Amino acid sequence: MCLGIPGKVLAIVEDGGVRMGKVDFDGIVKDVCLAYLPDIQVGDYTIVHVGFAITQLDEASARESLALFHELGILEEELGASEDTEAGP
Amino acid sequence: MKYLDEYRDPELAARLFDEIRRITTRPWAIMEVCGGQTHSIIRNGIDQLLPAEIELIHGPGCPVCVTPLEVIDKALAIAARPEVTFCSFGDMLRVPGSSQDLFRVKSLGGDVRVVYSPLDAVKLAQQRPDREVVFFGIGFETTAPANAMAIVQAERLGLTNFSMLVSHVLVPPAISAIMEAPRNRVQAFLAAGHVCSVMGTWQYGPLVERYQVPIVVTGFEPLDVLEGIRRAVTQLEAGRAELENAYARAVRPAGNQPAQAVLDQVFELTDRGWRGIGSIPQSGWRLRERYRRFDAEARFDVGHIHTAESPLCHSGEVLQGLIKPNQCPAFGTQCTPRNPLGATMVSSEGACAAYFQYGRFIPSERVEVAG
Ligand code: SF4
Numbered sequence: 001m002c003l004g005i006p007g008k009v010l011a012i013v014e015d016g017g018v019r020m021g022k023v024d025f026d027g028i029v030k031d032v033c034l035a036y037l038p039d040i041q042v043g044d045y046t047i048v049h050v051g052f053a054i055t056q057l058d059e060a061s062a063r064e065s066l067a068l069f070h071e072l073g074i075l076e077e078e079l080g081a082s083e084d085t086e087a088g089p
Numbered sequence: 090m091k092y093l094d095e096y097r098d099p100e101l102a103a104r105l106f107d108e109i110r111r112i113t114t115r116p117w118a119i120m121e122v123c124g125g126q127t128h129s130i131i132r133n134g135i136d137q138l139l140p141a142e143i144e145l146i147h148g149p150g151c152p153v154c155v156t157p158l159e160v161i162d163k164a165l166a167i168a169a170r171p172e173v174t175f176c177s178f179g180d181m182l183r184v185p186g187s188s189q190d191l192f193r194v195k196s197l198g199g200d201v202r203v204v205y206s207p208l209d210a211v212k213l214a215q216q217r218p219d220r221e222v223v224f225f226g227i228g229f230e231t232t233a234p235a236n237a238m239a240i241v242q243a244e245r246l247g248l249t250n251f252s253m254l255v256s257h258v259l260v261p262p263a264i265s266a267i268m269e270a271p272r273n274r275v276q277a278f279l280a281a282g283h284v285c286s287v288m289g290t291w292q293y294g295p296l297v298e299r300y301q302v303p304i305v306v307t308g309f310e311p312l313d314v315l316e317g318i319r320r321a322v323t324q325l326e327a328g329r330a331e332l333e334n335a336y337a338r339a340v341r342p343a344g345n346q347p348a349q350a351v352l353d354q355v356f357e358l359t360d361r362g363w364r365g366i367g368s369i370p371q372s373g374w375r376l377r378e379r380y381r382r383f384d385a386e387a388r389f390d391v392g393h394i395h396t397a398e399s400p401l402c403h404s405g406e407v408l409q410g411l412i413k414p415n416q417c418p419a420f421g422t423q424c425t426p427r428n429p430l431g432a433t434m435v436s437s438e439g440a441c442a443a444y445f446q447y448g449r450f451i452p453s454e455r456v457e458v459a460g
Contacts, residue, residue, distance in 0.1 A: 003125050004283045017245055033208060036234055036348040047286060047339055050178065051206025052235040054345055055286035061338045068310060
């Protein structure tokens with residue numbers, strides 16, 4: 001839960017007055033709130049916590065982290081939880 | 090070396106280990122604050138590959154682990170109500186309350202759901218005006234901006250069927266509490282990188298000053314942790330106490346200011362009990378007065394809560410770094426991730442779970458370092 005996962009902003013939309021976006025985590029695409037990064041643009045990388053982009057990251061670091069997380073299976077673990085899935089750390 | 094092949098850059102890892110070995114002349118105790126760092130350390134055997142002089146003390150930075158039992162019991166009572174749809178991060182479902190966990194409430198027919206983001210719970214409240222949707226708002230400064238935004242959004246949408254059970258905890262007061270504990274052995278801190286992505290590093294300078302303790306803002310990948318340790322040891326050996334940022338790629342000194350503004354708008358400081366540790370003054374956030382109508386504790390009278398921690402569990406000592414998980418008599422026998430007696434065995438960020446997952450059954454086992 002507390003882990004932040006880097007991803008790439010694919011699209012930015014306005015949803016109910018909130019700045020939202022689609023973020024790609026190495027193939028897994030999620031809706032992410034971008035309200036806290038008002039300057040982030042499509043194509044930029046960010047670290048996402050529980051559906052919120054909290055800080056920007058350069059592409060090289062983001063890619064390195066993603067590769068590592070992918071290897072360790074952390075991506076699925078962190079992003080897998082959707083509505084009504086069973087809990088599991 | 091046993092684990093080095095698994096590093097993203099084994100050569101760099103080896104160089105960092107060599108450098109740490111070279112500069113270490115005396116015993117040092119360093120605390121990694123964040124549970125993600127603990128996980129990384131145990132998974133990669135960092136503690137076993139470091140020189141014997143360096144002891145890593147696992148800090149209380151696992152939000153699942155420190156959420157007070159009383160709050161868990163309140164969550165269970167609220168989740169069991171027929172009109173409530175209770176939403177939580179997945180890690181909270183198996184956290185043992187006094188007599189059961191959320192998972193059990195769910196299997197008994199409670200409407201308990203795992204959501205990825207607190208905004209999902211807001212959306213659910215919007216779609217289901219017939220249900221009381223409650224979100225379990227726990228965590229450190231990393232999850233707080235998300236929870237704060239959920240409150241703002243619920244207000245914007247005029248929702249009357251959304252509320253949050255808030256139990257936020259903060260890192261800087263925990264560092265103070267650790268430094269002021271009579272039995273404290275911590276001589277340097279690796280501060281939690283993503284907490285600082287949100288809050289910046291400015292809160293930590295005064296702590297460095299007051300306690301003359303090195304604080305190194307550190308990421309949680311193995312190489313990040315090693316670099317944080319290297320910098321902490323360098324300071325300790327030189328007799329310096331400074332604030333350093335070893336995670337500059339994700340942490341700016343000012344932090345995320347839009348997030349800090351919303352946090353300040355929604356939350357105010359409060360005393361907070363930490364599971365296994367006790368109350369720490371001004372160590373948490375609760376909803377400000379103007380958002381109190383979204384406070385689940387105020388909305389649902391859960392009556393008198395009687396808490397009872399398992400008498401076998403030593404997680405308080407684990408969380409304070411006084412014992413290692415495998416020194417707890419119940420570790421791996423009565424207490425396992427499938428049947429956890431304490432919160433530190435539940436979350437993958439908990440020290441007991443990390444020790445169990447990576448087979449650390451024997452206390453102070455160290456591997457021979459070859460090469
Ligand atoms: S091993 Fe289990 S019983 Fe022992 S301290 Fe950890 S959580 Fe508690």
